Amino acid sequence: MNKNTLSSFxxxxxxxxxxxxxxxxxxxxxxLRFVRDMEQGKNSLRVDKINQVLYLFGHVMSPVNxxxxxxxxxx
Amino acid sequence: MNKNTLSSFxxxxxxxxxxxxxxxxxxxxxxLRFVRDMEQGKNSLRVDKINQVLYLFGHVMSPVNxxxxxxxxxx
DNA sequence: TTGTTTTATACCCTTTAAGGTATACTAATG
DNA sequence: CATTAGTATACCTTAAAGGGTATAAAACAA
Numbered sequence: 352m353n354k355n356t357l358s359s360f361x362x363x364x365x366x367x368x369x370x371x372x373x374x375x376x377x378x379x380x381x382x383l384r385f386v387r388d389m390e391q392g393k394n395s396l397r398v399d400k401i402n403q404v405l406y407l408f409g410h411v412m413s414p415v416n417x418x419x420x421x422x423x424x425x426x
Numbered sequence: 427m428n429k430n431t432l433s434s435f436x437x438x439x440x441x442x443x444x445x446x447x448x449x450x451x452x453x454x455x456x457x458l459r460f461v462r463d464m465e466q467g468k469n470s471l472r473v474d475k476i477n478q479v480l481y482l483f484g485h486v487m488s489p490v491n492x493x494x495x496x497x498x499x500x501x
Numbered sequence: 502t503t504g505t506t507t508t509a510t511a512c513c514c515t516t517t518a519a520g521g522t523a524t525a526c527t528a529a530t531g
Numbered sequence: 532c533a534t535t536a537g538t539a540t541a542c543c544t545t546a547a548a549g550g551g552t553a554t555a556a557a558a559c560a561a
Contacts, residue, residue, distance in 0.1 A: 356488060356489075357488070357489060360489050371536080371537060371538085372537075372538065373537080373538095381519085381520090382519060382520040382521075383520080383521085384518095384519065384520055384521075385518085385519060385520075387538075387539070387540095388518085388519085390538090391539080393518095394473065394474040394477075395472050395473075395474045395517080395518070396472065396473055396474075396518075396519090397470050397471065397472055397473070397518070397519080397547095397548080398469065398470075398471055398472070398473045398476060398487065399469040399470045399471075400518090400519080401473060402469075405489050406492070408489070409491060409492050410489040410490060410491055410492060411489070411490065411492055412473065412487045412488065412489060412490075413431060413432070413487065413488065413489075413490045414431075414432060414435050414480050414483070414485040414486070414487060414488075415485060415486065415487075415488045415490060416484060416485055417481075417484050417485060417486055446506085446507060446508085447507075447508065448507085448508095456549085456550090457549060457550040457551075458550080458551085459548095459549065459550055459551075460548085460549060460550075462508075462509070462510095463548085463549085465508090466509080468548095470547080470548070471548080471549095472517095472518080472548070472549080475548090475549080
């Protein structure tokens with residue numbers, strides 16, 4: 352389990368919206384277990400499921416340059 | 427099967443390096459079938475496997491804003 | 502055309518992600 | 532302290548991803 356950017360991104364975004372993991376699972380349509388796996392940095396997740404969650408944050412998974420600034424490209 | 431950016435990204439990058447699908451599979455350590463699924467826009471792929479391939483291109487999957495310019499953020 | 506290389510499709514098998522449920526562990530509150 | 536809300540961990544089942552192989556279809560060269 353990594354110090355993953357996706358992990359921290361989801362966790363922080365979720366809290367900004369004032370959602371619990373349960374809320375996020377319901378709104379995105381993925382299982383609660385999946386949300387938890389994401390936030391704990393599991394890296395063998397399916398990208399379509401990840402996107403299902405990221406859509407709520409107006410984001411999608413996409414190829415970016417390695418070392419492309421530490422933050423997740425602007426807001 | 428989508429008009430996926432990942433699909434076209436991998437395909438074009440691979441050709442730039444003059445690799446066949448077999449070459450890419452061998453160099454990245456994923457199966458040939460996986461490379462083909464990627465290039466055909468299958469969207470239920472595991473993100474760690476995708477990254478295994480993208481590393482060869484100096485890229486990783488990361489959350490980006492939806493509509494964050496159509497191209498894949500510079501070269 | 503034929504031959505060769507690359508890519509696409511199809512089948513089967515093994516592994517495992519995803520989800521559900523239940524249980525524990527933490528914060529937090531009162 | 533106890534009670535609750537939120538999060539983490541564990542077990543089980545099902546569906547499907549990933550990989551291998553084989554075949555077919557393109558793509559390109561001779």
